[in-house]
Amino acid sequence: MTSTELQVPRADLSDPNWWRQAVVYQIYPRSFADANGDGVGDLQGIISRLPYLVSLGIDAVWLSPFYPSALADGGYDVDDYRDVDPRLGTLSDFDELVEALHGAGIKLIVDIVPNHSSDRHEWFREALAAPKDSPARDRYIFREGVGDQPPSDWDSVFGGSAWAQIEDGQWYLHLFAAEQPDLNWDNREVRDDFIKTLRFWSDRGVDGFRVDVAHALVKDLSEPLPSKTTLPRQSESNGLHPLWDRDEVHDVYHEWRQVLNEYDPPRSAVAEAFVPATRRARYASAKGLGQAFNFDLLQADWDYDRFRQVIEENLALAEQNGSSSTWVFSNHDVVRHATRYGLPKDPDGAWQDGKAWLLSNGTEPTVDVEQGLRRARAAVLLMLALPGSAYLYQGEELGLQEVGELPAANLQDPAYFRSKGAEKGRDGCRVPLPWTVGGLSFGFGAGGSHLLQPKWFGTYSVEAQEGDADSTLSLYRKALAVRRGLQSSEDLEWVDGVDWSLHFQRPGGWQSITNFGAAPIELPDGAVVLSSAPLEGDKLPADTTAWLI
Numbered sequence: 001m002t003s004t005e006l007q008v009p010r011a012d013l014s015d016p017n018w019w020r021q022a023v024v025y026q027i028y029p030r031s032f033a034d035a036n037g038d039g040v041g042d043l044q045g046i047i048s049r050l051p052y053l054v055s056l057g058i059d060a061v062w063l064s065p066f067y068p069s070a071l072a073d074g075g076y077d078v079d080d081y082r083d084v085d086p087r088l089g090t091l092s093d094f095d096e097l098v099e100a101l102h103g104a105g106i107k108l109i110v111d112i113v114p115n116h117s118s119d120r121h122e123w124f125r126e127a128l129a130a131p132k133d134s135p136a137r138d139r140y141i142f143r144e145g146v147g148d149q150p151p152s153d154w155d156s157v158f159g160g161s162a163w164a165q166i167e168d169g170q171w172y173l174h175l176f177a178a179e180q181p182d183l184n185w186d187n188r189e190v191r192d193d194f195i196k197t198l199r200f201w202s203d204r205g206v207d208g209f210r211v212d213v214a215h216a217l218v219k220d221l222s223e224p225l226p227s228k229t230t231l232p233r234q235s236e237s238n239g240l241h242p243l244w245d246r247d248e249v250h251d252v253y254h255e256w257r258q259v260l261n262e263y264d265p266p267r268s269a270v271a272e273a274f275v276p277a278t279r280r281a282r283y284a285s286a287k288g289l290g291q292a293f294n295f296d297l298l299q300a301d302w303d304y305d306r307f308r309q310v311i312e313e314n315l316a317l318a319e320q321n322g323s324s325s326t327w328v329f330s331n332h333d334v335v336r337h338a339t340r341y342g343l344p345k346d347p348d349g350a351w352q353d354g355k356a357w358l359l360s361n362g363t364e365p366t367v368d369v370e371q372g373l374r375r376a377r378a379a380v381l382l383m384l385a386l387p388g389s390a391y392l393y394q395g396e397e398l399g400l401q402e403v404g405e406l407p408a409a410n411l412q413d414p415a416y417f418r419s420k421g422a423e424k425g426r427d428g429c430r431v432p433l434p435w436t437v438g439g440l441s442f443g444f445g446a447g448g449s450h451l452l453q454p455k456w457f458g459t460y461s462v463e464a465q466e467g468d469a470d471s472t473l474s475l476y477r478k479a480l481a482v483r484r485g486l487q488s489s490e491d492l493e494w495v496d497g498v499d500w501s502l503h504f505q506r507p508g509g510w511q512s513i514t515n516f517g518a519a520p521i522e523l524p525d526g527a528v529v530l531s532s533a534p535l536e537g538d539k540l541p542a543d544t545t546a547w548l549i
């Protein structure tokens, strides 16, 4: 089967339900393609790679933040929510990107970061210049300390205290980096400003929003502030934690939904909410954002039991709240799954997140690269056969491994600095993509690469895989094309088989079977349309997925 034979008409761009089973490709703009050769990816770089995005067969692009930012947290520290970072381009480049993507039948989702602004945001600078108890300070969370200590003993997610002191002695709350002061969501002006931002980008043609730490925002900061030792565990808080997943946050999203529904088609939204599965439905409700990420599959080791449990649970939850499920293995925050699957299981039974391996600069233990890639290929076919939407992270279509060997001097992630090196951070999955086998920055741009690419990157390049029918890139292209042809209603029926396999059927006779075991298994009846590795006669080898009709 060639890719030309697989061309199927694209979904209708005006379909209000386009997002329910979309394949969304996440672009981390600073590391995708660099058009002006300054070592940092940019919007024109993305436009220049439009033919590549079209060749993948994706439905939508999700663009991580491209807003003006000092990059204290990779762009999740936003200086101005309604502009483009001049290093990445201009608003007119953005409009050109929207037009180019839409012209190719591809939707665009942008990130929105409502929990905190950057400390360079005009509002925060105003707050610093204004007196205590002023309206400017009330847009953030300022408190007096206790003696010379911060107002509470709360920790920032990135390590260290969640409070930072300013010149007049007051402290401000930052659940993330100190450069990311938390906004005060009890302040009507803050709420109105985000609605203005939603309208600003929706008017420019943006099709949807990915809402960063959607489970934060609204907080209960009534005095006295409780000690961290008395806070409920987030996983059991049921809305009672003062900082995370409060029920009142949904008032914000109900209001957003009304705004998003003013557009035709309504703008979609997906919540990044680290909450227990039972609390996720609130974020995904049709009156709220509409959809919520689940990271359950991402945080599952390669294990048929766990995969089945995650899939069943999330399909049931999505059905209960009228949403569709999301599936993801990799993003800009985690070790790439081709690497995670190549690491031995954690001896304590914890999820193998690859962080300890990263701390050893990618040396200990040795990654079984072949196993990691084989499982990653099997995993993506499984995921793409599931009902719901699939999120791909740039570079996974190349089978790209995590870069473990970044030298300390090149690291950018605040998680590394704030933890004082106890965590290496997330730069290893943010290294600019290899487009060509060789050359300066492997075709990323003419001016090098802001995170250093290792020598082995060229073997994973687009150029190296382009003409190879067995390459991971070819597998993704074929899988997306076949999926487009076979996708129908959001139903799934399990088929019993050997214990270490997962076999299910979708409407129209589309079957997916994955062998998680070590020995080959019998293939079910049907014609194989795609497999993640060569079959062994009529058997499905270990760590392989096949699709049949």
Ligand SMILES: [Ca+2]
Pocket: 034, 035, 036, 037, 038, 039, 040, 041, 042, 087
């Ligand atoms: Ca650039």
